[in-house]
Amino acid sequence: MNRTPAQNETAAVGRTRLLHPTPRTALAGLLGGAALSAGVALTATSGWLIVRASERPVILTLLTAIVAVRTFGLARPVFRYGERLVSHDAALDDLAARRTSVYERLIPLTPARLGTRGRADVLTGVVDDLQDVVDAQVRVTVPLIATTLTGVATAVLTALVDPGVGLAVTGLLVVAALTSWLAWWLEGRSQKELLAARAEVSRVSELVAQHAGDLQAIGAGEAALGWVREAHDAVEAATRRQSRGRALAAALLPLATAVATVVAALTVEPAAVGAPVAALLVLAPFALADVLSPLSDAMRSLARAQASDARLHDLLDQAPATGPTGHRLPPATTVRAPHLRLVGVAASWDGARTALPPVTLDLPPGTTLAVTGANGCGKSTLLAVLARHLDPASGRYEVDGVEAREIDLEALRSLIAVVDDEPHLFASTVRENLRLARPDATDTDIDAALAAAGLAAWRQELAAGLDTRLGAAGTGVSGGERARLGIARALLSGRPVLLLDEPVAHLDHPTAEAVLHDLFAASAGRTVVVVSHRPDGLDGAARTLDLAAATLALEGR
Amino acid sequence: MRPFDPQLLRAAPAARRPVVALAVVGVLQGVATIATAFALTAVVLAVVKGMPVGRPGAWLAGLFALRAALSWTSERVSAWAGSRVSAALREQLLAAWLRADADRRPDPSHAVALAAQGTSSVEPYVAKYLPALVTAAVVPPLAIATLAVVDWPSALIVVLTVPLLPVFAALIGASTRDATQRRWQALSALSGHFLDVMRGLPTLVGYGRATRQVETISSVSQRHRRTTMETLRLAFLSSAALELLATISVAMVAVTVGIRLSHGSVALGTGLVAILLAPEAYWPIRRVGAEFHAAADGAEALADIQGHLATGTGSEVAAAGAGRDDAARRLAASLARPATVVASGLTYTYPGTTVPVLDGVSLTAGPGLTVLTGPSGTGKTTLLEVLAGIRVPQAGTLSTPAAHLVSQRPFLTADTVRSNLALGTAAGQDACWQALRDVGLDGVVAAMPQGLDTRIGDDGFGLSAGQRARLVLARATLSEATVVLLDEPTAHLDPESAGIAHEAIRTLAARRCVVAVSHRPELVAAADAHVHLEQGRTTHSDSRQDREAQQ
CATH class of the missing domain: 1.20.1560.10 (ABC transporter type 1, transmembrane domain)
Structure with a gap:
């Protein structure tokens, strides 16, 4: 360390x-x-x-x-x-x-x-x-x-x-x-x-x-x-x-x-x-x-x-994975997704071993991209760099043409919603669990987000509606419902960039397919990057990137 | 809650030896403790009367050496017993679940919690609480009986005051139960809060809400402290009251003995033995109370485990087993007769639902490949599970040898290719390579850094979907089962991978009875027989001969 x-x-x-x-x-x-x-x-x-x-x-x-x-x-x-x-x-x-x-x-x-x-x-x-x-x-x-x-x-x-x-x-x-x-x-x-x-x-x-x-x-x-x-x-x-x-x-x-x-x-x-x-x-x-x-x-x-x-x-005692940043504010992109570009970006978690070999990737606003590739080729690392959780070791990460490290960290992160393979449900109501993504959301907004994530029927069944308690002592939620709640939260946040890290890793085939299908349908206009080691449901993405092949090609050039 | 449930010994035979060993050591320690009081008295008497200390001193040293040996043994035995009993329970529980059909298993999250944490929490119960219980059962009676022989008035005081301890404890417990219960609930909510926030930290950071929680954590933790202290104050007060009761009783013995000594109505040696023995009647009982708090979780888990062992195993399962027999017997039987699956009138309804998924399905599948088709939701997967014996139908008859089912998400664990491949069989190196050749995966594995010994991740992490599908097919070819059931083996493969997998399925079907659920027209075309399922019934079935005759 x-x-x-x-x-x-x-x-x-x-x-x-x-x-x-x-x-x-x-x-x-x-x-x-x-x-x-x-x-x-x-x-x-x-x-x-x-x-x-x-x-x-x-x-x-x-x-x-x-x-x-x-x-x-x-x-x-x-x-x-x-x-x-x-x-x-x-x-x-x-x-x-x-x-x-x-x-x-x-x-x-x-x-x-x-x-x-x-x-x-x-x-x-x-x-x-x-x-x-x-x-x-x-x-x-x-x-x-x-x-x-x-x-x-x-x-x-x-x-x-x-x-x-x-x-x-x-x-x-x-x-x-x-x-x-x-x-x-x-x-x-x-x-x-x-x-x-x-x-x-x-x-x-x-x-x-x-x-x-x-x-x-x-x-x-x-x-x-x-x-x-x-x-x-x-x-x-x-x-x-x-x-x-x-x-x-x-x-x-x-x-x-x-x-x-x-x-x-x-x-x-x-x-x-x-x-x-x-x-x-x-x-x-x-x-x-x-x-x-x-x-x-x-x-x-x-x-x-x-x-x-x-x-x-x-x-x-570890040092944070992101260094100090500049204080430039990102371009006003709350409505429109920013243009994200990686130019020869490589990254490492520990400073010694390269987790992501240099990769170049262009994500114009509204791109939907599925990232596949064998285990260990750096899919999650790529996502961590895009999410500004991890500084690139080399190369440039540009947000609307501006180097990401010059932009205020909090401000840039607030454009990006990340969904991982284990979205946490707090021991609180459905409403509070979703509203943490956007505190001023109304019940109508929440219902819309739930429906977009494919949870309309589930919402109807809730005994106490949005006041139903989730989490440790609350209603039991299946793996698929949990993944969908994570996605609903991301949709509700209104953030123009969605990054999903193995969102369906723990789900069976039909559920995985249905969840991703609903995700792609609901996120029109946003930039969506999905990382998955399984092919189920990824055909909904406009572009697919086999990361292992992509980094190999760049190295060979 | 009973202090000790002998049911434990019946439910878990492996627990018998450790528990008996604990009891034996406990009894011996009790006897040694009583004997020490006499030896110590003899030493003090020798000193007071100016006599040589040699003989009583040697006795004392000998007894303490014995106690040292017993303490050593006790520590070793209780540590061993704790891990042995929890291991035995865990193994039995898992064995029961591995034998039971799907409807008799608890839901996975409960099962996981019970198998991992539940059985572990039995450890302090066995290692700390049971020895304390043995001591409490042995030492006080022994001390009182000895006192009765040596100095009956002291014994009388002890006999009159010892029962006050449990009575007092029960009274305190009863009068504070509601308050305690209420507080515990509040407490578990408060102490759960920090864990909840911590587990959700990545989510909070992701949405920029983490810093706001700092204040909340601080205030909830302080509230947690106040509530805990209210609970503890009561608990400490009651244990202080019990201790007070015990020490006052001992002091009473000491003072009365002192007064009687000054009247000359009792000998010094007797008096000394009395004051040394009296505490032995009280502290073991108090220690049980203290240890019980630590073991309460274990006691609860134990009751839960015993419940599962009682329902999960036993004769009912065997009796209900239209599809489940003893695996070994089935295997032996399967080798004797040709591999044929004959099912008629199978009906299955999921627990908690009313509409049957299978509604009188009949099916005969002989050697070769039988492909099962039908719209989604018609119970194809359920049918395979019934044929595999994982689910027990409510009606119908089924005759099948041991089957190997490759489900939609087949089991692949974080281990080497070899152990995933040979799982459940005794296949050696050559057989493994042959199986890999059969599915066209030999080249891929040979190119891996450590060949068969290359590690793959959970769920086949690190292999492509096509490689995973072919790996589990290779595993099926290694299985000793003559019936192989495949659930959508190639549904998510690209055409090239699917072609190789279909080839492998054909190879497999040359030697066994293969029943595959699939929507792939090319697999249906290659099948020896085709069965179509709709709304829980067989609506169509034909064989290759029928089809060829039609053309």
Whole structure:
């Protein structure tokens, strides 16, 4: 990816900041430390109370201990409640801030830097990664502060009474720190492998579930189950490897506790400190072990958050695919389509590999063009250049005779409507879903656009008319209807240039043909460029360009 | 919602071993925990009484070593069990769908979600919730029973207070259920908003509306935060109340033991064991509650999966199978008799509709090529699917050996040419090349960078339409099925590609019974028999001999 040194630096800073506590997470850690300390104190003072009581003193001397036991018993849940409230509120606040900033940083990178296919899945990944990163505060930072505070407090207090026991407790803490580090290291090392194996299971099982009938038809059911089993074996192997770290941490802690307890029992001098305090000191490592055991879960979350953070940075630290532009306004072409011309334009997504070999293409207003050609010959790249999503690497892109890079980016893009292979339907009404393309559109305009996209009958069936809700929780929409809604949106926008990238890639033959037929019929007067790897329905275009052949011809000249 | 449904073990036999392993480790851990309390007491007693620590210390060390081994095993087993159980469920679910006919499969989007995410969410249920459940079932009873033997008054306090935990939890749950439910709905709408906007970002950018959403995201996220905190406050409060109840109970045990000790009515060792054992009766129960939240999705998915396994498989399918038999048996049978499809009175109505698509179709197709024609919408595709056994007719009889159906959008996946070609067969290198020669594709594949091992994309991305059509024909020739059904095999090909494909179909028909739906006059002309379908009925059928006799 194209990163400048400065960007690398900010990435590194971002990564180290993952665990940096804000004042509120620090407060939560403090409260958590108080809760954990109360728990340790509860066990220890209970021990003291019992042993002191067995010496049969006057009941009044026990009273302090009884009050202490009750106080610690009360304090633990109260502090923990406070800790959870503060840490979750801080994390949610942080989530809100990060969501906004990540979204803002994504805008200039969209769509060219999100990959050419499956962009919605990339963006879903961003949402999940962001959640993992923010979770690290609640699951890692706060427990780390709380555990450290409690551990250090226990070590200091025991050391004040009996240095030998203090040393034993310190030893326990050091072992816990080392095993946590080991757990984190092992977890992080196998993270990538496990993620890849899980992704493969998702891919294969989605493929089989989606195509169960097709696989049945060719008698490939057993073969398909074989793929699934193979993917499962890989996940199982990766899971086993990853569980090693946690298992090691889980096993080392009891061993260290045993050693610390025995050392404490051997070094403590009951004659010097008194039997009750001796009991308290011997029980201290045991009480502390409860506090230390959740650390391995925290390390797991840390490894996860770091992987997510790295992915986020890889995505967000990219440079936009379009450089700075001039501020010329495009010729007044809201009614008429502009004359688009590519002269020897080549393009590349990463600056290294040529995705589109030099191509020359003339698109006078009103041209309808179908671009075909084998996979990888640069069809989608061509469209991205035309849409001004991607700067050409060489050659000229002219809009009514003016170099495109001299024209204001937003102004030029506002002449062009792009429909990709996965038009998104927002969880909103039909009206709002369409109106986002043209906010001042009336219901009549919307109905006209729907009809032009071949959705008149579908519109009639809608239970609540244009108020019918679409999207995740709304009415189900078939693949064909989704493609048509994307086209209706583009038509409604009134933009004089329509660019369609594999609009019917996921549809069956008859539907694909019908959708494109309606598209060509509805877009008279506009410039339309359709890219497709399938020939269905492309005969409606006035011109066809076999891109592989076209670029080859130009190279050979 | 029951804590654990034994149905899981019946529905997924592969889950038995992992779940049993989890239970065994859990019980052993419980016993070791109880024993530790005694060893720790012995150590403290030795210290207090100034006796040598050696023996009790060794015991303690030994027990902790045992616990270390058990913790190690438990982590390993639960991770393995989680992935094993979800894998077993996924495999069973997919196997059931691959066996079931089209009407018995859920719609693809639901199937995809259940097979990928649904089964995965069972993992935390098995890996975290079930071990917690085992611990809660084993440790508290064991702790209470031990207490009862060692110091019954402490046991009494515990017995009286432990049941308060679930009762308290249920009371809190019942009194806040409506509020919680309402909030969860609001919450899922709010948290869904960001995902929705993000997935739609390319669309928003495309229409210049992206920047306007920044404010909305910020305000919706803050609203999300407030609503979440309202929900969490309640949840945290109730768990704090439960914790308070538990710690107060433990403190009660400690204080009463202390007072009884000072009266000399109980021994120090007994008192120490009592205060060390008492917490063991409470925390496992609280942990189940905490883990259940994380496992709730898994429990829900599990119920859904069990529903699908119960309806998707079983005897009904076999009983209903006019067209579906055990694939292996059909294959064996097909080798024995000549490849002939005999169908009579086939009637099929799509679920949720009233008009039958097939209305008493009769058809006999012997070896050679039978071409099926008819206007669109007369059920030609449906007929092929019925003949292939993918759909089960509501009436009529059908006798056919195992069939290979090449549908209009045949399955091609992102993999090598070889694995797409040999899919469902055990064909080797030579057979693959022969099949490619049969369809005139050998030259194309030989010219590819890695020959048979060249990767193609999803849906045959990277191949031309004609190449895709011929590749799936080649696959049909490799199939062991003696009946091959072709749905519009050359509808979208240019004349040259279609000519090569028709040639291949003729070659195929020389060895098998081929039934092809096609509108191509040249294919009809080349057919051994021609069947015309109109409005769900056979209206015309003739053979080549009939036609030649007419001329």
